[in-house]
Amino acid sequence: MNSLTVGEAARRSGFATSALRFYEREGLLSAERTEGGQRRYPRSVLRRLAFIRAARHVGLTLDEIRAALDELPSSRTPTRADWTRISKLWRERLNEEIEALVALRDGLDSCIGCGCLSLKRCLMSNPGDIAGSLGPGAQYLPKPLREPEPKDATPS
Amino acid sequence: MNSLTVGEAARRSGFATSALRFYEREGLLSAERTEGGQRRYPRSVLRRLAFIRAARHVGLTLDEIRAALDELPSSRTPTRADWTRISKLWRERLNEEIEALVALRDGLDSCIGCGCLSLKRCLMSNPGDIAGSLGPGAQYLPKPLREPEPKDATPS
DNA sequence: ACTTGACTTAAACCTCACTTTAACTCCTAA
DNA sequence: TTAGGAGTTAAAGTGAGGTTTAAGTCAAGT
Numbered sequence: 001m002n003s004l005t006v007g008e009a010a011r012r013s014g015f016a017t018s019a020l021r022f023y024e025r026e027g028l029l030s031a032e033r034t035e036g037g038q039r040r041y042p043r044s045v046l047r048r049l050a051f052i053r054a055a056r057h058v059g060l061t062l063d064e065i066r067a068a069l070d071e072l073p074s075s076r077t078p079t080r081a082d083w084t085r086i087s088k089l090w091r092e093r094l095n096e097e098i099e100a101l102v103a104l105r106d107g108l109d110s111c112i113g114c115g116c117l118s119l120k121r122c123l124m125s126n127p128g129d130i131a132g133s134l135g136p137g138a139q140y141l142p143k144p145l146r147e148p149e150p151k152d153a154t155p156s
Numbered sequence: 157m158n159s160l161t162v163g164e165a166a167r168r169s170g171f172a173t174s175a176l177r178f179y180e181r182e183g184l185l186s187a188e189r190t191e192g193g194q195r196r197y198p199r200s201v202l203r204r205l206a207f208i209r210a211a212r213h214v215g216l217t218l219d220e221i222r223a224a225l226d227e228l229p230s231s232r233t234p235t236r237a238d239w240t241r242i243s244k245l246w247r248e249r250l251n252e253e254i255e256a257l258v259a260l261r262d263g264l265d266s267c268i269g270c271g272c273l274s275l276k277r278c279l280m281s282n283p284g285d286i287a288g289s290l291g292p293g294a295q296y297l298p299k300p301l302r303e304p305e306p307k308d309a310t311p312s
Numbered sequence: 313a314c315t316t317g318a319c320t321t322a323a324a325c326c327t328c329a330c331t332t333t334a335a336c337t338c339c340t341a342a
Numbered sequence: 343t344t345a346g347g348a349g350t351t352a353a354a355g356t357g358a359g360g361t362t363t364a365a366g367t368c369a370a371g372t
Contacts, residue, residue: 007318017319018361026359036368038319057260062359087264094261098254104213105250108243163348173349174331182329192338194349218329 003032003040013049020049028052028066058090059097159188159196169205176205184208184222214246215253 010017023029024039029048031039048069055065068089072082166173179185180195185204187195204225211221224245228238 005318006320016361019359021320022360034319034368036319037321038368056359058264091261091264094257094264098257098261101250101254101257105247105254108214108247108250161348162350172331175329177350178330190338190349192349193351194338212329 003042004045006039006041009041009045009049013046014053015049023052023062026062026066028062028069055090058093060090060093159198160201162195162197165197165201165205169202170209171205179208179218182218182222184218184225211246214249216246216249 004012006017006020009015009020013020015023020029020039024031029041029045031041031045034040051069052065055068060068068086071086160168162173162176165171165176169176171179176185176195180187185197185201187197187201190196207225208221211224216224224242227242
């Protein structure tokens with residue numbers, strides 16, 4: 001009972017077993033194997049999974065999460081210091097996203113009166129303007145809010 | 157020159173031509189055709205595209221956008237009233253998202269000290285708790301932030 | 313020993329929002 | 343009239359983040 005099966009880890013973390021196997025394929029997780037080839041996780045996997053879940057909430061991609069996990073000293077349980085360092089990064093990320101959404105909302109407010117929806121003048125439709133409103137120096141919307149750049153149709 | 161080709165509409169809206177055709181297949185756009193079968197858009201398509209772009213920024217899915225567009229009296233250019241009605245909906249949506257992110261950030265702050273990452277106790281890893289912190293009555297994270305519910309691994 | 317539920321794998325499938333490709337036609341300026 | 347850029351279609355591809363399926367193996371209680 002000192003190690004966990006996939007099913008147990010799944011029940012206790014709230015992830016699906018398929019997700020745990022997927023995370024292993026993606027290098028976010030690893031497991032010992034029994035003689036018969038079944039996974040056995042140390043209890044620390046739950047902490048690791050909590051970390052992954054939290055990171056996903058913050059909006060990090062699996063690539064970014066893998067990178068963050070790789071920065072944690074390998075087979076040591078993360079310390080308070082590790083957690084603090086990383087959570088600062090997440091905080092920045094969240095702040096960026098919040099700022100972008102607030103800018104968007106305020107732009108929306110200032111747009112309610114005009115009814116223009118003009119491509120060139122309406123803040124809502126123009127990511128560049130939003131970027132500008134966040135201050136100087138090439139600010140952009142954080143990843144999850146950023147438009148995938150069109151390959152076609154270079155803007156006039 | 158009173159109507160636009162796909163290419164012109166693409167250049168002037170910033171969407172790729174492939175996106176415009178895709179939107180038409182998806183019922184978000186429609187176009188007249190020339191004798192030869194080419195699309196000709198009225199200038200109002202630019203307003204419609206601006207609407208779509210804005211809605212995408214707000215985080216609406218194409219399904220939701222189609223629904224919103226269908227509520228606009230069909231072949232009439234949206235009035236200030238239409239725009240106001242809809243932008244109020246978007247505002248709410250943005251506010252929900254902002255609140256959820258702020259709750260997440262504040263949870264992160266309160267977590268920095270504890271270093272727990274405990275599945276049951278850490279706000280960051282527990283969407284239900286975040287929902288609770290937003291007030292009573294089954295509040296959840298807005299769509300883009302909401303976890304896709306696992307089919308497997310029903311929480312213990 | 314046997315039954316049963318949990319486990320294994322590779323590979324296929326899923327959604328979303330598009331893009332790319334292939335093979336072809338249209339339109340316009342010279 | 344012809345070159346060639348712009349347009350057309352259906353179908354397949356992309357990428358993120360997994361889930362589902364098929365065909366089988368393992369582990370544990372009785």
